[in-house]
Amino acid sequence: MTKAQVRLPKVATPPMFEVCDPATGEVIASYPEHGVADVTAAVAAARAAAPAWVALGFADRGRLLDRWRGEIARGADTLARLMNAEVGKPVSDARLEIVMALQHLAWASKNAGAVLGRRRMPSDLMTINQAATLEYPPLGVVGVIGPWNYPVFTPLGSLSFALAAGNAVVFKPSEFSPGVGEWLVRAFERAVPEHPVLRLVTGSGATGAALCESGVDKIGFTGSTATGKKVMAACARSLTPVLMECGGKDALVVDVDADLDAAADAAVWGALSNAGQTCLGVERVYVHELVYDQFLDRVLAAAKDVRAGSDAGAKIGPITMPSQVAVIRAHIEDALERGGRAVLGGLDTFDSQFVQPTILVDVPEDALAVTEETFGPTMTIAKVDDMDQAVELVNASRYHLGVTIFARRRGSEIAGRIRAGGVAVNAFVAYATIPTLPLGGVGESGFGRVHGPDGLREFTYPKAVTRQRFPSPLALTTFARTEFTDRIVRVLTTLLHGRIR
Numbered sequence: 001m002t003k004a005q006v007r008l009p010k011v012a013t014p015p016m017f018e019v020c021d022p023a024t025g026e027v028i029a030s031y032p033e034h035g036v037a038d039v040t041a042a043v044a045a046a047r048a049a050a051p052a053w054v055a056l057g058f059a060d061r062g063r064l065l066d067r068w069r070g071e072i073a074r075g076a077d078t079l080a081r082l083m084n085a086e087v088g089k090p091v092s093d094a095r096l097e098i099v100m101a102l103q104h105l106a107w108a109s110k111n112a113g114a115v116l117g118r119r120r121m122p123s124d125l126m127t128i129n130q131a132a133t134l135e136y137p138p139l140g141v142v143g144v145i146g147p148w149n150y151p152v153f154t155p156l157g158s159l160s161f162a163l164a165a166g167n168a169v170v171f172k173p174s175e176f177s178p179g180v181g182e183w184l185v186r187a188f189e190r191a192v193p194e195h196p197v198l199r200l201v202t203g204s205g206a207t208g209a210a211l212c213e214s215g216v217d218k219i220g221f222t223g224s225t226a227t228g229k230k231v232m233a234a235c236a237r238s239l240t241p242v243l244m245e246c247g248g249k250d251a252l253v254v255d256v257d258a259d260l261d262a263a264a265d266a267a268v269w270g271a272l273s274n275a276g277q278t279c280l281g282v283e284r285v286y287v288h289e290l291v292y293d294q295f296l297d298r299v300l301a302a303a304k305d306v307r308a309g310s311d312a313g314a315k316i317g318p319i320t321m322p323s324q325v326a327v328i329r330a331h332i333e334d335a336l337e338r339g340g341r342a343v344l345g346g347l348d349t350f351d352s353q354f355v356q357p358t359i360l361v362d363v364p365e366d367a368l369a370v371t372e373e374t375f376g377p378t379m380t381i382a383k384v385d386d387m388d389q390a391v392e393l394v395n396a397s398r399y400h401l402g403v404t405i406f407a408r409r410r411g412s413e414i415a416g417r418i419r420a421g422g423v424a425v426n427a428f429v430a431y432a433t434i435p436t437l438p439l440g441g442v443g444e445s446g447f448g449r450v451h452g453p454d455g456l457r458e459f460t461y462p463k464a465v466t467r468q469r470f471p472s473p474l475a476l477t478t479f480a481r482t483e484f485t486d487r488i489v490r491v492l493t494t495l496l497h498g499r500i501r
């Protein structure tokens, strides 16, 4: 059957769902709620387009992905305004998010061949007659399920790397940011019309669930840990592999010799930017007791000008998901009931979807604001006796996504003791912005990686190929093996391994 003859399932017109401006609650657009049949059709279409995409090879695919990158870059202003409309983030933050995502796309298109292409591997003494090669072919069709909080940077972490590796992709953006998802897919269609390998499905969690059941070859999931567990359970039924980029409860640590101005600036940006709706956002701060007061003064001075609003002067926007406001409120309430104090903001600063920055101190370590992902413009700041205690408290979380450390002398040493997918010393989330580095978590923050060589390999499978160059002097895997060969094997066993004590 030729490409033109591939029969795709017919589907009925789906119902629509509405997307609201988080600042006003007004409906701004509506999108199809794709059901099982639509998802099945999208996966079938992606699968039909995949072989031609694979056949291009790395260099040609890279050139086409570069066209997509150019298309996104040229439309960045429109895309940034769409991000602002759907999720409420300031347009300038949206532009920054776009360029960060494009840096990773550029790296993936340029380096996929070097990372995934066939390479010779050494054989050993027992297998010296074999030429060995390793390559990383694409999996086929990857389903990407994305969140709304970084609706460009986060899904592109999977889309760019899966496509560069040679996969076709079916993308399900969050129901809060379907327009941004659609824009990215339409930009691909304009840039690479001859290869319909990036397909869009929109809808709620049910659409994502259908994608998990659709027979795709992997799911790249980014979202909350709770949803991640559901995705994994659904995928387990068909042994579909999963990449899990889940939630976090990231900490920032300040040692006694830290640059306190820089640390306070990073804490304020890390906790409050994007209204705290950042998987890698700073939610807990541990400060050496000898510099605690100075640090707190600097944080308060830096945070007092950060205001949530939808006007041009507001540095942060609304809370995107209506349901999240209650979670943020519950965490602050719990902290205050357990003896914590709000030294900035607090419960009376909530106004509809706008939550003003809240800084909490004296909060016990078992309070919700310390243990659970708050996903709002809040942080707890706690005093520690020394860096041993800081490391212990940082690692005590069940989330292990990212950690920031401010220290002049011991930064690298402390970083070595932290259990997290990424650690940045003297800067906030630098590891997420360097294209050669992987991004991902440990524990309940998930597993698998986007970005860098690991991010490319994530959407492939390792394939080992050997070619016998000449018959082995020792015929081992044959029923014709002789007693002489067995004696040599015994000698080799002793020589190679038996002298180790």
Ligand code: NDP
Pocket: 145, 146, 147, 148, 149, 150, 154, 172, 173, 174, 175, 176, 203, 204, 205, 206, 207, 208, 209, 210, 212, 222, 223, 224, 225, 226, 227, 228, 230, 231, 244, 245, 246, 247, 248, 278, 279, 280, 373, 401, 440, 441, 445, 446
């Ligand atoms: P959710 O877990 O609510 O949703 C993530 C995606 O999963 C959405 O597209 C959602 O659809 C979809 N979904 C919901 N239910 C199902 C289901 N049963 N099966 C399949 N898919 C489903 O996360 P949010 O969108 O609220 O994003 C915020 C979370 O993402 C935070 O926890 C944050 O820490 C995490 N995150 C992690 C990152 C990382 O790199 N580790 C990066 C960015 C965010 P719908 O929206 O339509 O319900």
